[in-house]
Amino acid sequence: MTLASDLDAVRPFSVPLAATGPGERRAVVAIGNFDGVHRGHQAVLSQARRIADEAGAAALALTFEPHPRTLFRPDQPVFRLTPPAAKARVLSALGLDGMIVAGFDRAFSERTADGFVDDVLIAGLGVRHVVIGYDFHFGKARSGTPAFLADAGARHGFGVTVVSPWKDETGGAVSATRVRDALSHGDVPAANALLGWRWQVDGEVRHGDKRGRLLGYPTANLRLPEDCAAAHGIYAVRVRIGGTLHDGVASYGRRPTFDDGAPLFEVNLFDFSGDLYGKTLVVTLVERLRGEEKFSSAEALIAQMDRDAAKARAVLAAMTPLSDLDAVLSF
Incomplete structure (x- = not known):
């Protein structure tokens, strides 16, 4: 077991444990x-950033791949909201200095709570201070509790801060489960309100059947991860291609009017021409306009697509940042 990222997409922002130097050791x-x-999560991360600034230290995030639930229940993979590249992008926008990716395999899961402290936090990272959420558990059988970690910190000379649950305006605790549920029901504004930024998907543009071009709506086709459980339908989107932003409308689903095939994410960019094949698109979902429908003819579909495009333009024209983080990611 190693604590290192071999993921090309996150390497520029990740800090392999074996390569940690003076700037990363003694970090928060x-x-x-x-x-x-x-x-x-942002409440935890902002605490780490604040403590690190006061100490003149680096602020890092230690995270795990794959998601532990996916390891233990491979037949029920978790709908990942932020795969590694997306997570790194958001953490970087929050001002973290690095992301360390721990390979979560069976050997890692069998490590005792004491072993996690000794091997990972002390020998591996030489931590100055650790910040966790109120519900963070670690070690075999989740035996490591926040209280256990606080006691270990006192014995080994590193600080521990436990952050209370963050509640939204309704008084409910913000959680990834609530975000997933909102997205699976197509309630993008609710999901984005819980996130504090507008949810994004990304992928490389691949060749499709060119049907959109024949309909007057050429699309960039992305294949999202199989665990993606976002509601199928039509979305108003903002797309980042390198350093440029473009507004558009996207369809996610099985194309019931034509082949009812595997789920595909198809993006039509407004007022754009150019070759996108092989490029990576970062797509911000702003609002779900309607569900996926089957039309009786191509003409009926085109008429609806015209209405969808007009509505998407109106939604996107009224778009304002949800937060400073959203302003960095989506504007």
Whole structure:
């Protein structure tokens, strides 16, 4: 077992444990899965950033791949809100200095709570201070509790801060489960409110059947991860291609009018021409306009697509940042 990332997409922001130097050791480390990097996670991460600034130290996030639930229940993979590249992008926008990816395999899961402290936090990272959420558990059978970690810190000379649950305006605790549920029901504004930033998907543009071009709506086709459980339908989107932003409309689903095939994410960019094949698109979902429908003819579909495009333009024209983080990621 190694604590290192071999993921090309996150290497520029990740810090392999074996290569940690003076700037990374004695760091303030926020620990968690941080899937979604929602407002509750941000409370943990901002505490780490604040403590690190006061100490003149680096602020790092220690996270785990794959998601532990996916390891233990491979037949029920977790709908990942932020796969590694997306998580790194959001953490970087929050001002973290690095992300350490721990390979979560069976050997890692069998490590005792004492072993996690000794091998990972002390020998591996030489932590100065650890910041965790109130519900963070670690070690075999989740035996390591926040109280256990606080006691270990007192014995070994590193600080521990436990952050209370972050509650939204309704008084409910913000969680990745709530975000996933909102997205699976197509309630993008609710999901984005819990995140504190607008949810994004990304992928490389691949060749499709060119049907959109024949309909007057050429699309960039992305294949999202199989665990993606976002509701199928039509979305108003903002797309980042390298350093440029473009507005558009996207369809996610099985194309019931034509082949009812495997789920595909198809993006039509407004007022754009150019070759996108092989490029990576980062797509911000702003609002779900409607569900997926089957039309009786191509003409009926085109008429609806015209209405969808007009509505998407109106939604996107009224778009304002949800937060400073959203302003960095989506504007």
